[in-house]
Amino acid sequence: MRLSELAERIGARLSGDGQVEVTAIASLGEAGAQEVSFISEPRYAKEALGCKAAALIIPEDFTGEVSSAKLFVADVNEAIEQVLTLFLPPADVPEVGVHATACVAASARLGEKVAVGPHVVISAQAAVADGCVISAGCYIGAQVELGRHCFLGPNVVINARCVLGNEVIIHANSTIGTDGFGYRQVEGRHCKIPHIGIVVIEDEVEIGANSCVDRAKFGKTVIGRGTKIDNLVQIAHNVQIGEHCIIVSQTGIAGSSRLGKNVILAGQCGVSDHVNIGDGVMAGAQSGILQDVESGLRIIGIPARPAKKALRELMLIQRLPEIVQEIKQLRKQIEDLGSAKNDS
Structure with missing residues (x-):
């Protein structure tokens, strides 16, 4: 050019x-x-x-x-x-049509201009809307719904009854709709709790490689419209994520937590279960979010707390050797004063 x-x-x-x-x-x-x-x-x-x-x-x-x-x-x-x-190179995607090695159930419904790659499985009563691209090795479970122009990278798994909106992108090896991590202790044994809910991924969501979004125990795990999720992220059962959030690599969000709109969780954040995070919250890398967070706050640390407070604490920690030395000197001065008083 x-x-x-x-x-x-x-x-x-x-x-x-x-x-x-x-x-x-x-x-x-x-x-x-x-x-x-x-x-x-x-x-x-x-x-x-x-x-x-x-x-x-x-x-x-x-x-x-x-x-x-x-x-x-x-x-x-x-x-x-x-x-x-x-300058974007041509995409390495399957051609429109169903590859000879794909297995598509007779009751599955495919829209127009759908591309289904090698060794894909599309199960009974699944519905794939117009313009979707399903790369090699993907598994689409029974009664799954894919909206228009979705892209699934190689080996993506969408388990039964989960719902994807329009223009959703899910990169290689990610799994949607695995059972949530739920067990009940009975006489020292871990008894599995059934998870009969689904995952709903709204329009224009993008999920990176090797990430997991677990199905709800009942009801829905929801990823809100326009949210972008990095590689290696774990979203647990019944989590509700608002619109246009950013969730960076190696972050884990425990069950039934709720994120508002435009929340940013930097790398390696951990969100405890049943936590509510307000709109526009920004959490620094490796934040441990153990309790509810008000809208608009900037938080860092373990446990996560307002950034200004946390930074002041860090500055004080750096001064600890100096402070300890001052305390020792003051203690010695007090002891010397006591000794002088006793001598008099």
């Missing part, structure tokens, strides 16, 4: 040779003569001086010196997304 065409596609103002051919986007340190790169923040301007890219995507108010052509844009991050889309 010529640089002039790229500029037009992303709505950039070009300063430089528009006839140069570009084929990809890369970082400042790795970009070559047929690639574009970018300066997202002023602190990267020095690094850009030695960049060999054909052109740099830069903010409209950028005034630094660079040797590459310039693509001035209002929003660098938005322009990067557009360029990535333009």
Whole structure:
């Protein structure tokens, strides 16, 4: 693609040779003569001086010196997304139709332009809406419902009666609708509690690889519209997650907890059972959330608490050796005063 065409596609103002051919986007340190790169923040301007890219995507108010052509844009991050889309390689997905090795029950219903890959199993009375892509090795349980234009990566499992909305993406090896982790102790034995509920995943949810969402004991485990879940995340039975949340890798949410809208849980957070987390809460990495959290709070630590309070506590902990020494000195002064009084 010529640089002039790229500029037009992303709505950039070009300063430089528009006839140069570009084929990809890369970082400042790795970009070559047929690639574009970018300066997202002023602190990267020095690094850009030695960049060999054909052109740099830069903010409209950028005034630094660079040797590459310039693509001035209002929003660098938005322009990067557009360029990535333009250079996106062809997707490795099955062709429309049912592969010869797939096993589709006679009572299953497939919509138009559905792609079913090798060794897929689609069970009785499952319904797959128009435009879905089901990659190799997937299992779709009985009475499962998939909305329009869903994508299931290789070896995804959707167990019986679970419901996916439209444009849901689930990456490789994730499992939806496994029994919740529920047992009752009887005379020292762990007796399994039946889980007869389902999982409902609403429109435009994306779930990463190797994540699990357990079915409810009864009722529904719900992942709200637009929520994005990273790899290696565990969502337990009867959890309710609101719209447009972000849940980062290695986070675990225990049973019957509720998240409001726009909640962000950073990596390795742990949420105890039956906890209510309000709208817009942001939890730092490795937070241990053991009790309800009010809307809008920023929390960190174990147990999780408001970030400002936790940071003050950390600062005090760092001063503990100094404080201990001061206490020792004060104690000695008091003892010396007592000794002097006794001598008099």
